[in-house]
Amino acid sequence: MAAELAALRAAVALGGVLDPADPAAGFVRDERGLLPSHPAAVLRPRSTEQVATAVALCARHGVPVVPFAGGTGLVGGAVPLGEASQLVLSVRALDRIRSVDAADFALTAEAGCVVADVQRTAEEAGLLFPLRLASEGSCRIGGVVATNAGGSNVLRYGMTRDLVLGLEAVLPDGRIWHGLRSLRKDNSGYDLKQLLIGSEGTLGVVTAATLRLFPRPGHRAVALLALPGLAPLAGLLALAREVCEDRLTALELFGRTGLELVLRHLTGHRDPFARPHPQYLLVEASAGRDGAALTAQLEHFLAEAIERGWALDAVPALDRPQAQALWGLREALPEAEKRAGGAVKHDVGVPLGALGAFVAAAAERLARRYPAAVLNAFGHVGDGNVHLNVLVPAGTDRAALSALVYELVQEYAGTISAEHGIGVLKREALTQVRSPLELALLRAVKDALDPHGIMNPGKLLAAAPPAQDGGSTPK
Amino acid sequence: MAAELAALRAAVALGGVLDPADPAAGFVRDERGLLPSHPAAVLRPRSTEQVATAVALCARHGVPVVPFAGGTGLVGGAVPLGEASQLVLSVRALDRIRSVDAADFALTAEAGCVVADVQRTAEEAGLLFPLRLASEGSCRIGGVVATNAGGSNVLRYGMTRDLVLGLEAVLPDGRIWHGLRSLRKDNSGYDLKQLLIGSEGTLGVVTAATLRLFPRPGHRAVALLALPGLAPLAGLLALAREVCEDRLTALELFGRTGLELVLRHLTGHRDPFARPHPQYLLVEASAGRDGAALTAQLEHFLAEAIERGWALDAVPALDRPQAQALWGLREALPEAEKRAGGAVKHDVGVPLGALGAFVAAAAERLARRYPAAVLNAFGHVGDGNVHLNVLVPAGTDRAALSALVYELVQEYAGTISAEHGIGVLKREALTQVRSPLELALLRAVKDALDPHGIMNPGKLLAAAPPAQDGGSTPK
Numbered sequence: 001m002a003a004e005l006a007a008l009r010a011a012v013a014l015g016g017v018l019d020p021a022d023p024a025a026g027f028v029r030d031e032r033g034l035l036p037s038h039p040a041a042v043l044r045p046r047s048t049e050q051v052a053t054a055v056a057l058c059a060r061h062g063v064p065v066v067p068f069a070g071g072t073g074l075v076g077g078a079v080p081l082g083e084a085s086q087l088v089l090s091v092r093a094l095d096r097i098r099s100v101d102a103a104d105f106a107l108t109a110e111a112g113c114v115v116a117d118v119q120r121t122a123e124e125a126g127l128l129f130p131l132r133l134a135s136e137g138s139c140r141i142g143g144v145v146a147t148n149a150g151g152s153n154v155l156r157y158g159m160t161r162d163l164v165l166g167l168e169a170v171l172p173d174g175r176i177w178h179g180l181r182s183l184r185k186d187n188s189g190y191d192l193k194q195l196l197i198g199s200e201g202t203l204g205v206v207t208a209a210t211l212r213l214f215p216r217p218g219h220r221a222v223a224l225l226a227l228p229g230l231a232p233l234a235g236l237l238a239l240a241r242e243v244c245e246d247r248l249t250a251l252e253l254f255g256r257t258g259l260e261l262v263l264r265h266l267t268g269h270r271d272p273f274a275r276p277h278p279q280y281l282l283v284e285a286s287a288g289r290d291g292a293a294l295t296a297q298l299e300h301f302l303a304e305a306i307e308r309g310w311a312l313d314a315v316p317a318l319d320r321p322q323a324q325a326l327w328g329l330r331e332a333l334p335e336a337e338k339r340a341g342g343a344v345k346h347d348v349g350v351p352l353g354a355l356g357a358f359v360a361a362a363a364e365r366l367a368r369r370y371p372a373a374v375l376n377a378f379g380h381v382g383d384g385n386v387h388l389n390v391l392v393p394a395g396t397d398r399a400a401l402s403a404l405v406y407e408l409v410q411e412y413a414g415t416i417s418a419e420h421g422i423g424v425l426k427r428e429a430l431t432q433v434r435s436p437l438e439l440a441l442l443r444a445v446k447d448a449l450d451p452h453g454i455m456n457p458g459k460l461l462a463a464a465p466p467a468q469d470g471g472s473t474p475k
Numbered sequence: 476m477a478a479e480l481a482a483l484r485a486a487v488a489l490g491g492v493l494d495p496a497d498p499a500a501g502f503v504r505d506e507r508g509l510l511p512s513h514p515a516a517v518l519r520p521r522s523t524e525q526v527a528t529a530v531a532l533c534a535r536h537g538v539p540v541v542p543f544a545g546g547t548g549l550v551g552g553a554v555p556l557g558e559a560s561q562l563v564l565s566v567r568a569l570d571r572i573r574s575v576d577a578a579d580f581a582l583t584a585e586a587g588c589v590v591a592d593v594q595r596t597a598e599e600a601g602l603l604f605p606l607r608l609a610s611e612g613s614c615r616i617g618g619v620v621a622t623n624a625g626g627s628n629v630l631r632y633g634m635t636r637d638l639v640l641g642l643e644a645v646l647p648d649g650r651i652w653h654g655l656r657s658l659r660k661d662n663s664g665y666d667l668k669q670l671l672i673g674s675e676g677t678l679g680v681v682t683a684a685t686l687r688l689f690p691r692p693g694h695r696a697v698a699l700l701a702l703p704g705l706a707p708l709a710g711l712l713a714l715a716r717e718v719c720e721d722r723l724t725a726l727e728l729f730g731r732t733g734l735e736l737v738l739r740h741l742t743g744h745r746d747p748f749a750r751p752h753p754q755y756l757l758v759e760a761s762a763g764r765d766g767a768a769l770t771a772q773l774e775h776f777l778a779e780a781i782e783r784g785w786a787l788d789a790v791p792a793l794d795r796p797q798a799q800a801l802w803g804l805r806e807a808l809p810e811a812e813k814r815a816g817g818a819v820k821h822d823v824g825v826p827l828g829a830l831g832a833f834v835a836a837a838a839e840r841l842a843r844r845y846p847a848a849v850l851n852a853f854g855h856v857g858d859g860n861v862h863l864n865v866l867v868p869a870g871t872d873r874a875a876l877s878a879l880v881y882e883l884v885q886e887y888a889g890t891i892s893a894e895h896g897i898g899v900l901k902r903e904a905l906t907q908v909r910s911p912l913e914l915a916l917l918r919a920v921k922d923a924l925d926p927h928g929i930m931n932p933g934k935l936l937a938a939a940p941p942a943q944d945g946g947s948t949p950k
């Protein structure tokens with residue numbers, strides 16, 4: 001590896017090939033603290049061309065490359081594996097917003113741009129970049145594209161996949177793919193960008209993306225519903241879509257357990273209801289112009305939900321601080337959980353109509369097998385995505401518990417990763433839930449684009465045995 | 476080929492391996508009448524398993540397979556090439572709607588289901604399947620998935636790609652991929668369905684799809700605007716999105732030329748305005764519940780468009796027949812064009828903000844080079860997609876004219892196929908507009924999934940030379 005690093009240092013004006021011991025390389029670590037991080041070195045290219053030069057060199061020398069952006073991933077997808085055997089390639093210095101075109105409802109940002117900065121730039125152009133994530137203040141465009149990030153606005157605006165119009169990327173042999181288009185419709189050949197979106201750095205390094213923008217909603221209406229249980233969930237979703245139509249932006253579930261964790265472990269929050277309730281549903285709708293009509297729509301939804309017995313009570317936010325307080329309860333859940341000692345996390349998804357039954361079944365099965373465990377289920381129920389997190393006593397076999405959850409997910413035709421991806425933490429689980437044919441197809445795609453296994457080996461799929469020919473550049 | 480056909484006849488209970496001379500095989504022809512169609516035979520499997528058996532046999536014998544559904548494509552993607560050297564595999568007998576799940580907002584239909592039947596089934600469940608195509612009465616699910624069909628509702632609901640939640644398909648070696656999921660969010664590995672959507676039958680045979688349904692809009696508001704020219708288009712699009720928000724369903728442009736073609740060649744239509752205008756913009760918005768508010772929104776848009784001078788006049792439809800009459804003008808354009816002797820068609824797209832300038836530039840450049848040509852530009856301008864059709868005198872060099880159009884498309888960072896695909900008619904043009912790297916990537920994907928070039932060879936990409944080993948089944 002020393003010779004290869006010397007070659008990189010000699011060939012690339014990278015503004016630093018950092019030694020892993022360099023304090024400036026300290027940002028390369030696992031967000032969740034579960035995985036060690038021992039990169040061979042940390043590269044900080046300042047342009048797409050420098051990324052290309054570096055990757056071409058790595059391909060020639062057979063050095064594995066781990067693309068790194070915000071480092072906020074939850075499955076270890078950007079953490080180097082092994083002992084100083086993988087090179088981390090940070091795209092953080094590619095942080096330019098290259099263009100904003102309001103007439104085209106599009107913006108082109110480099111991979112190192114922080115999502116919150118992209119949101120702000122869109123807002124300054126009078127538009128909206130709708131990706132809304134807990135980590136939006138630190139996650140970056142390269143990362144959200146590579147992981148097909150979801151978040152709280154998926155119900156209305158889709159996943160990152162739906163927000164990407166074009167990509168620029170460096171392929172595993174160092175060639176630059178210039179695919180920065182802003183077209184809404186383009187059926188001229190296979191849609192190549194779909195390969196890279198959600199590929200978790202295993203098929204190339206995303207260096208820039210052209211992103212869809214939307215009209216900016218001037219009005220938001222937010223409310224919290226108290227539910228008697230999980231049974232009314234499917235009905236509430238259908239009702240909310242019918243009454244609020246496409247203005248429905250978010251539907252977020254959390255339970256009494258979650259609310260109590262927040263109230264117990266964090267300050268500045270209060271229970272908006274006079275008495276405890278089993279479940280809570282946060283609803284948000286937004287509109288551009290007619291705030292009064294929007295409020296009427298949301299009130300109509302609340303009234304109908306209560307009339308049908310699907311909600312026991314409801315608190316509409318009367319102003320922006322109240323709306324923020326309600327959202328604050330939902331957004332505080334991960335931190336409260338961490339303060340309570342952490343949880344075994346499961347980012348799972350099931351068909352929309354089955355979510356209530358699925359969470360109820362999970363609660364029952366967990367209670368039977370792990371009587372001391374506490375289920376904290378919350379998430380984006382408008383998309384069938386629930387974070388099925390379980391607080392367990394020390395010494396619990398976490399792998400066995402997850403296996404139980406994933407078995408139930410399979411029974412409900414669901415997914416073991418709705419939005420966080422596979423990375424290294426779910427790589428083994430993936431081999432359990434996907435058919436041999438699907439695993440072979442994943443491998444076929446990987447081998448077609450990265451025949452020498454240079455890009456983020458060991459993520460999403462097991463690393464292939466090293467190439468026999470020493471990793472020469474494919475044709 | 477005779478031996479292979481005998482093997483197929485012997486092995487597969489297909490309810491008919493039709494001789495091409497059989498009148499029952501007459502449906503296999505080119506929709507546009509531009510291409511001859513000489514299949515080696517026409518297979519009509521009745522189940523996914525029969526498709527798999529047939530494809531496995533074809534793979535073993537190296538017989539090329541051309542998947543065929545509705546046969547309404549406009550680029551020859553489903554037409555067999557050569558003289559009785561390719562087998563047509565019709566999926567028309569796979570015509571069952573397997574399930575409708577209103578709580579899951581999803582429906583699973585086999586590849587042979589006609590789109591209009593899927594629309595009707597969704598409607599009976601109180602929901603909407605939003606794909607809206609001129610050919611919806613005859614095109615089929617397998618075809619719209621394989622071509623990533625677009626149509627008139629893309630602005631609000633997206634392309635077919637955005638409507639597909641899961642797929643079942645037979646791969647080029649005859650294996651069945653069971654990918655019928657209904658999940659909104661699933662980041663468990665590369666999104667394999669993205670490969671097959673829009674692949675034009677070159678990577679496998681789609682046998683069924685799970686499709687997204689939406690709340691059914693109970694109210695529609697439609698109007699026709701008369702424009703002074705193309706300059707206000709980008710402004711009108713932004714204004715319509717701002718005022719009508721996500722209720723905006725369609726924005727369709729056509730010119731005076733198109734309207735006159737309709738009035739001259741077809742009966743039952745009339746000019747809704749008292750005087751002629753250079754351009755017309757059809758706008759539709761729809762809502763589930765509050766029809767009065769919807770009408771007010773559309774009227775607000777019309778008033779503001781006229782106040783800004785972007786529209787000279789506007790006709791709102793006051794009832795359903797009037798709305799249908801306005802849509803009728805737009806929908807009659809292809810037929811009127813055909814009656815006028817046909818046109819050189821270009822299904823192109825450019826960035827949203829550039830559409831007006833692009834059409835104006837095309838008109839100017841065509842007038843200079845082809846003074847006798849008549850430009851009939853119309854289409855889905857809310858998506859940047861315009862059908863740039865040119866009526867030309869006999870003897871015009873159609874290829875040279877198209878080359879001129881495609882050159883202009885390149886200058887505007889556009890696409891030579893926004894929604895119709897590549898098929899065989901645009902295969903050569905694709906090699907002109909895509910970079911060598913992109914063409915290599917398309918080929919890499921094709922070779923990874925169809926290493927023996929069995930699936931629809933000669934479509935989208937040139938046929939690869941025949942495999943040396945006789946086409947054995949890949950691992």
